[in-house]
Amino acid sequence: MKTASAFSVRPGAEVAANEALDGLMSRLGATPDLLFLYATQHHAEPALLEAIGRRLPGVPVVGGTSCGGVMTEAGFHTGPDGALGLFGICDREGSYGVGAAEIGVAPHAAGAAAIQAALAAAGRDFEAPTLVWCCQPPGQEEAVLEGIQSVIGRTTPIIGGSSADEAIAGQWRQFSPQGVTPDHAVVAVLFPTTAHGAAFQSGYTPSGHSxxxxxxxxxxxxxxxxxxxxxxxxxxxxxxxxxxxxxxxxxxxxxxxxxxxxxxxxxxxxxxxxxxxxxxxxxxxxxxxxxxxxxxxxxxxGSPDSLVKRGGAVVANACATGGWPIDATRGGLVIYCGGCMLHVRERMDEVVQGVRDAIGPAPFLGAHTFGEQGAIMENCNRHGNLMVSALTFG
Known part of the structure; x- marks a missing residue:
């Protein structure tokens, strides 16, 4: 497996997509088998996926909108014209697929339909994937998770985040082979050929009141x-x-x-x-x-200090669960709550540095969401707020 990340803060969805793709393809050196895409609402328009589709026809895309900006190993990326981040996985012997389904009034059914479509796209129908990545709008995440688990069981880690916007105004969007959608559960199934680690924690401690x-x-x-x-x-x-x-x-x-x-x-x-x-x-x-x-x-x-440190701590924990040394990490994905980001926005460079310290020289992509999903332990996939969810590959 090889991974790479790239970003752009250029105005316009097509321009930003092409700049980020130039960087990604230069670093990856091959067509990705799965592409993670997170962008602020500024770029959530059909031109974004159309530009990616022209450059990478047939490559499955998963992701959604991120509040305020995105993170990569190059820093925290934000600006008046928005920001866009990509993370590509090249793993020819692995299997990857993305599925999406409209939620409407049936979130459980949407979760089930999306995971079934993702497995079919990966050519691994009726198998339990190694990992699941999810993105959906805020509001019915627990039911979507239950729908996914109704198909694959409860032992597969489900990792991801709910899409976000800039002002909690419902401008969040999801990205998938079905396009830029306002009300879809989007699911990626991963059957990677390398080891992985996952962690899901917060930067808060109990006060004693309950x-x-x-x-x-x-x-x-x-x-x-x-x-x-x-x-x-x-x-x-x-x-x-x-x-x-x-x-x-x-x-x-x-x-x-x-x-x-x-x-x-x-x-x-x-x-x-x-x-x-x-x-x-x-x-x-x-x-x-x-x-x-x-x-x-x-x-x-929680304090600003605890929230700043938590991003790196969760990534370090994900690497530790995978059982490899820091310098052997191939790459990672980080979901860092949008509420936490806004609370410590002036210190996001420290958050990025903490992730760098935990992941070594490997590439990563981070998004800021309005709800986080992760596996606290086996048989315990949960949805929460003000959390950090991380996935690393070794």
Whole structure:
């Protein structure tokens, strides 16, 4: 296997695509068998995939829009005209395929249809892939994951992120052989010939406050321990998020998300996070994840320093699970939450340097998403917020 990355901050989807493709093909030296594509909403138009299709006919493309910019080993790439990043895998003895399906009102069915289409495209129908990469719009990620797992089971790691835009205005898009789409689950199946490592973590720690969800709605917490959710959440944050706030609270709540224990590794609890997004007039708190009555939620705390360091730490963990030395890493993909990126935007060069330190001289591509998916441990693929998900090849 050989990998390479490239980027462009040029204006215009076609111009940016061609500049990035020039760099990618120069470094890769061959036609990729799978192409990962992440770009800001500025470039999310048909001309983007048309330009790639002219240069790389028949090459499967997977990805979506990224908030604020993209990362590669060359730095954090952003600008007034947007940014675009590519990561190509050349692995002639491996098998790769991409499938997509419209979500509509049937996210479970869309996940199942997309994975089946990806397996057919790879020529590996009825097999469980080594890895799955996914991209979908925010809103119904858990059901999409369940749909994927209904076909391939629960032991295959599912890694990826939900597409994002610049202002949470629904301008996110997904990229696939079906084009630039607003409401599709896009899935890539990977049967690589080399070793891989994956990790899924956050940069937050439990504060000591916790409670049981006693009333819940659709991605809403209505009551915690039989008290209005907003009241108790405000008390836990010591007023950093006021119970009288109404509407969007994403910026205020980034430092204090809610966590649920997804698994334990050697006695250490592993948390999946939910980002409080809206405060309602009835004391309810809306999230970017599903939530259910009976869930125990923990107030989590994170600092800018912990978020800056977490990107490199998760990539290092992914490499460690693969079991090879740093200088043997062939390449990697990093999903770094868009909310975290916005919180530490002025320090994104440090985030990139942390990933470089973890991955060595290997190429990588990073995107900033509005929801992250990963495998915390075997049989535990989850969707969360304010997380980092990494995939590395060795």
């Amino acid at each position: 409670g049981i969800v006693t009333r819940a709605g659709d991605r809403q917490i209505l009551e915690i321990d039989h008290q209005p959710a907003a009241t108790l959440y405000s008390r836990w944050t010591e007023g950093a998020v006021s119970a009288s706030d109404r509407g969007m609270i994403l910026a205020q709540s980034t430092a204090t998300p809610l966590g649920r224990i997804a698994a334990e590794v050697e006695g250490v609890p592993m948390f999946v996070l939910s980002h409080p997004a809206l405060m309602g007039s009835d004391g309810d708190v809306s999230l970017f994840t599903d939530i259910a009555v009976g869930d125990r939620i923990h107030l989590m705390r």
